[in-house]
Amino acid sequence: MAAIDPLVRELSQIVGPDAVLYRREDLIAYECDGYTVRKQPPRAVVFPSCTAEVSAVVKHLHERHIPFIPRGAGTGLSGGAIPLGGEVIISLVRMKRLLHVDYENRLAVVEPGFVNLKLTNAVAAKGYYYAPDPSSQYACTIGGNVAENAGGAHCLKYGVTTNHVLGLEVVLADGEIVEIGGVPDTPGYDLLGLLTGSEGTLGIVTKITVRILKNPEGKKTVLAYFDSVEEASRAVSDIVAAGIVPAALEMMDKTAIEGVEAGNYPVGHPKGLEALLLIEVDGISAGIDDQIARIVEVCQNRNVSEVKVAASEEERARWWANRKTAFPAMGAISPDYLVQDGVIPRSRLPEVLEKISRISARSGLRIANVFHAGDGNLHPLILFDARIPGETERAVQVGSEVLKACADAGGSITGEHGVGIEKKEEMRYIFTDEEIAAQIGIRDVFNPQNLLNPDKLFPKPGRCAEMRTAPGEAR
Amino acid sequence: MSAPATKSHYLWEDPPDEEKYSACVHCGLCLESCPTYLETGHEQQSPRGRVHLIKAVAEGKIPLSPGFEQPVFTCLDCRACETACPSGVQVGSLIEAARGQIRKAMPLTGWRALLHAVFLRGVFPHPSRLFALGKLMKLYQRSGLQALARKTGLLNLLPGHLQAMERVVPAVPDPVMKRYPEVIPAQGTPRGRVALLTGCVMDVLFGDINEATVRVLTRNGYEVVVPRDQRCCGALHIHAGDREQGKILARRNIDAFLHARVDSVIVNAAGCGCALKEYPELLQNDPAYREKAVQFAEKVADISKFLAAHGYEKPTGRVEARVAYHDACHLAHGQGIRAEPRQLLREIPGVAWVEMPLADRCCGSAGIYNLTHPEMAGKILDEKMKAVPEQADIIAMGNPGCMLQMMMGVHRHGRTQRVVHTVQLLDWAYQREAAPQEERGM
Numbered sequence: 001m002a003a004i005d006p007l008v009r010e011l012s013q014i015v016g017p018d019a020v021l022y023r024r025e026d027l028i029a030y031e032c033d034g035y036t037v038r039k040q041p042p043r044a045v046v047f048p049s050c051t052a053e054v055s056a057v058v059k060h061l062h063e064r065h066i067p068f069i070p071r072g073a074g075t076g077l078s079g080g081a082i083p084l085g086g087e088v089i090i091s092l093v094r095m096k097r098l099l100h101v102d103y104e105n106r107l108a109v110v111e112p113g114f115v116n117l118k119l120t121n122a123v124a125a126k127g128y129y130y131a132p133d134p135s136s137q138y139a140c141t142i143g144g145n146v147a148e149n150a151g152g153a154h155c156l157k158y159g160v161t162t163n164h165v166l167g168l169e170v171v172l173a174d175g176e177i178v179e180i181g182g183v184p185d186t187p188g189y190d191l192l193g194l195l196t197g198s199e200g201t202l203g204i205v206t207k208i209t210v211r212i213l214k215n216p217e218g219k220k221t222v223l224a225y226f227d228s229v230e231e232a233s234r235a236v237s238d239i240v241a242a243g244i245v246p247a248a249l250e251m252m253d254k255t256a257i258e259g260v261e262a263g264n265y266p267v268g269h270p271k272g273l274e275a276l277l278l279i280e281v282d283g284i285s286a287g288i289d290d291q292i293a294r295i296v297e298v299c300q301n302r303n304v305s306e307v308k309v310a311a312s313e314e315e316r317a318r319w320w321a322n323r324k325t326a327f328p329a330m331g332a333i334s335p336d337y338l339v340q341d342g343v344i345p346r347s348r349l350p351e352v353l354e355k356i357s358r359i360s361a362r363s364g365l366r367i368a369n370v371f372h373a374g375d376g377n378l379h380p381l382i383l384f385d386a387r388i389p390g391e392t393e394r395a396v397q398v399g400s401e402v403l404k405a406c407a408d409a410g411g412s413i414t415g416e417h418g419v420g421i422e423k424k425e426e427m428r429y430i431f432t433d434e435e436i437a438a439q440i441g442i443r444d445v446f447n448p449q450n451l452l453n454p455d456k457l458f459p460k461p462g463r464c465a466e467m468r469t470a471p472g473e474a475r
Numbered sequence: 476m477s478a479p480a481t482k483s484h485y486l487w488e489d490p491p492d493e494e495k496y497s498a499c500v501h502c503g504l505c506l507e508s509c510p511t512y513l514e515t516g517h518e519q520q521s522p523r524g525r526v527h528l529i530k531a532v533a534e535g536k537i538p539l540s541p542g543f544e545q546p547v548f549t550c551l552d553c554r555a556c557e558t559a560c561p562s563g564v565q566v567g568s569l570i571e572a573a574r575g576q577i578r579k580a581m582p583l584t585g586w587r588a589l590l591h592a593v594f595l596r597g598v599f600p601h602p603s604r605l606f607a608l609g610k611l612m613k614l615y616q617r618s619g620l621q622a623l624a625r626k627t628g629l630l631n632l633l634p635g636h637l638q639a640m641e642r643v644v645p646a647v648p649d650p651v652m653k654r655y656p657e658v659i660p661a662q663g664t665p666r667g668r669v670a671l672l673t674g675c676v677m678d679v680l681f682g683d684i685n686e687a688t689v690r691v692l693t694r695n696g697y698e699v700v701v702p703r704d705q706r707c708c709g710a711l712h713i714h715a716g717d718r719e720q721g722k723i724l725a726r727r728n729i730d731a732f733l734h735a736r737v738d739s740v741i742v743n744a745a746g747c748g749c750a751l752k753e754y755p756e757l758l759q760n761d762p763a764y765r766e767k768a769v770q771f772a773e774k775v776a777d778i779s780k781f782l783a784a785h786g787y788e789k790p791t792g793r794v795e796a797r798v799a800y801h802d803a804c805h806l807a808h809g810q811g812i813r814a815e816p817r818q819l820l821r822e823i824p825g826v827a828w829v830e831m832p833l834a835d836r837c838c839g840s841a842g843i844y845n846l847t848h849p850e851m852a853g854k855i856l857d858e859k860m861k862a863v864p865e866q867a868d869i870i871a872m873g874n875p876g877c878m879l880q881m882m883m884g885v886h887r888h889g890r891t892q893r894v895v896h897t898v899q900l901l902d903w904a905y906q907r908e909a910a911p912q913e914e915r916g917m
């Protein structure tokens with residue numbers, strides 16, 4: 001057996017022996033996150049239990065030039081928490097307390113490992129909730145949400161994570177602890193905005209102050225079945241054009257419906273559907289019925305084959321569980337999937353979906369489409385079997401082509417899942433070399449030695465002359 | 476099923492099924508359902524991590540090593556992850572198969588080997604020895620030896636978890652198998668013929684529950700057969716990775732119950748019910764028993780589900796008590812039975828329902844888990860006890876293992892709740908129809 005890495009003993013002295021993993025089998029469990037196309041075990045995994053321990057661990061690693069990666073629940077879909085070689089993973093899951101709820105000022109303070117859904121559960125009794133609701137909310141951490149600027153079905157109306165973060169405590173790449181935000185409208189640069197969505201490359205989030213919202217007075221949910229993807233897509237545009245702002249406006253196509261019906265949370269959708277829309281409106285009770293009536297009318301104008309309103313809270317919950325578990329439900333019809341995360345202008349939905357279906361036909365890989373239609377955030381799920389030689393590479397290639405199609409339509413390569421290691425090269429579809437170099441310049445201010453989640457987010461220099469700026473010059 | 480990977484370290488019969496682990500897409504949505512992950516925060520102690528490692532062994536990335544054994548055996552086999560998993564991954568079945576492989580590669584040593592040899596192979600498969608053990612217990616309890624042992628501190632010689640168990644083991648009544656004839660006639664208009672799985676632990680430690688089950692069934696017009704040839708269901712063996720013994724017991728039971736020519740095989744222990752229903756999987760490569768196993772499994776029914784499905788006489792006797800319900804993992808997650816026992820309890824006159832939060836979170840009993848992993852089981856029990864409502868008088872459930880564990884929890888946390896089986900409450904209600912004043916306000 002290989003001798004134990006001396007680093008393990010050193011880290012154990014900081015966090016205690018039960019808070020460091022180093023056995024080969026244990027490390028294998030950390031070789032990937034929700035993105036499984038690339039795998040690499042970390043050098044060790046360490047579980048700090050408070051900010052001071054995070055800081056001490058980071059200082060220790062920084063002094064020794066050892067790279068490290070923060071990790072939450074590991075549900076990320078772009079490989080942000082996957083090591084590329086030699087990194088220590090700093091897992092935040094033992095920092096999972098809800099520290100404080102202030103109902104008067106409508107905010108909550110949580111540790112980074114606190115699970116998203118638990119916040120809503122904790123404040124529900126008083127009639128509040130936490131709005132950002134990624135479909136992974138049963139498991140993902142709020143720290144991970146901040147790092148990815150996570151969105152969710154209800155972000156159409158309520159905004160993504162960045163719109164709900166009021167303050168952060170962050171451990172910087174050298175171990176220094178800083179507080180940002182916390183007061184309304186902090187003067188100076190919007191550092192909160194910069195940190196949120198930085199994918200763990202600018203600092204490790206150790207405490208988060210978020211907004212909590214009062215439950216809407218009323219809520220109604222509609223399920224609409226279509227015989228044509230095109231008609232369903234047009235209905236999406238029409239709903240928004242009619243001036244309605246639904247809380248959520250989700251779409252699934254035929255293959256996606258096949259997947260969710262084969263999974264653990266089927267609804268019993270009729271067979272042979274081409275597309276369905278799941279639409280929710282909320283707000284003051286008075287206006288809701290009127291909005292529902294207009295949505296039903298729009299769908300009827302687009303030849304909806306069936307449209308119904310959830311008859312009970314139980315039915316509504318079933319529809320949502322079916323939608324929210326759509327990605328993993330694909331496991332029931334395919335051994336592996338790669339989920340993409342393109343964004344396009346809503347009006348171009350039919351055209352881009354058509355393009356995606358051509359890419360699918362050409363590659364021979366099935367693609368299921370599940371998406372936040374309301375904000376044009378597509379999640380094409382490329383179905384493949386990693387056991388077949390060459391198929392993983394083909395899936396990755398197809399993913400890239402899909403993102404190209406989105407970028408060409410005037411959109412973006414990621415709506416909410418982040419760039420991670422997956423979409424580094426695709427950054428070039430939307431940024432010039434200079435623009436990328438400028439962003440790397442910003443990273444270098446916070447993370448000058450590229451020790452903190454190294455080599456994520458940006459393509460390797462080479463094709464572009466990376467203008468590595470010294471921290472002093474970057475300003 | 477595709478051919479196993481050539482690099483696989485699974486060299487023995489019944490390896491984890493590739494189709495089953497391939498269904499896992501590594502999404503992590505199961506993490507928060509897993510008691511051992513919640514306790515440790517360690518990925519390898521989560522369903523996703525365990526399935527990932529099971530796959531890694533098949534891919535030849537890691538051997539059947541202690542580092543693999545530990546997470547696989549720390550699993551409670553509670554199946555909460557199966558309820559959570561959108562992709563329908565059968566984690567329990569994968570874990571059991573992996574354990575089988577591990578036990579082949581790394582046979583037990585030390586006190587665990589002794590425990591296994593004495594209890595799993597030596598006692599449980601043999602009814603006569605089980606009853607002898609039961610008799611010893613009774614002797615111990617009745618002779619004053621128990622009091623003496625407690626007083627003198629002799630018990631302190633036992634490991635902590637056994638001491639704790641000793642304190643809560645109920646007064647042992649005689650097993651039903653001994654006291655009743657093989658066929659017990661129905662009362663009133665006959666509605667059918669069923670068999671009762673008496674269960675090994677159930678009959679020895681909780682003979683009164685079997686008795687209650689018999690009374691409830693006969694009262695509702697069922698002729699009850701208690702096949703003498705039945706054996707322990709084998710769940711404990713399969714959980715421990717001893718698939719061979721599990722298969723031997725399974726075959727015995729299939730023969731015994733099919734021979735009894737009954738409409739249904741009634742089970743009042745969730746863990747056993749789950750194991751019986753999984754005989755077809757256990758024996759899928761056994762040409763002589765494959766079909767019989769399917770035929771048998773179709774007859775197996777949990778008592779609460781059976782009563783709900785076939786209807787039963789609603790009791791008019793009252794049980795004045797505030798009742799909370801704990802979902803045994805192998806009922807809720809293993810067999811999808813949640814509503815039926817609740818419905819049954821709530822329909823008993825006098826019962827005031829107390830909602831228990833996280834009712835389907837494991838109590839840490841998990842077969843002999845509380846003996847093999849006392850520390851983890853203890854922590855999980857402590858979490859469970861936090862959720863037990865103070866105001867409840869009774870905690871009802873459908874599994875003897877859980878009952879022992881919860882009794883231990885009540886004892887350890889200085890609580891007052893009485894731990895009972897669902898069917899016992901129904902039985903009491905029936906009994907009180909005759910003597911309505913008896914035992915009020917317990």
Ligand SMILES: Cc1cc2nc3c(=O)[nH]c(=O)nc-3n(C[C@H](O)[C@H](O)[C@H](O)COP(=O)(O)OP(=O)(O)OC[C@H]3O[C@@H](n4cnc5c(N)ncnc54)[C@H](O)[C@@H]3O)c2cc1C
Nearest residue numbers: 072073074075076080135141143144147150151200205416
């Ligand atoms: C089934 C499924 C559905 C999903 N649905 C959605 C969806 O609807 N919307 C959406 O936006 N995303 C979705 N995701 C993606 C994922 O859940 C989110 O990106 C989530 O925010 C990741 O959180 P995590 O705790 O799992 O983070 P991880 O995966 O552990 O980490 C993600 C990234 O954040 C960094 N990080 C983690 N914690 C910290 C911290 N404390 N400080 C600094 N950096 C940190 C990591 O280094 C990594 O780069 C889904 C994923 C799955 C598997």
Ligand code: SF4
Nearest residue numbers: 499500502503505560
């Ligand atoms: S077991 Fe199911 S829920 Fe857990 S990671 Fe695998 S697919 Fe996801």
Ligand code: SF4
Nearest residue numbers: 509550551553554556
């Ligand atoms: S069976 Fe229970 S303990 Fe085992 S992995 Fe699943 S949830 Fe965890």
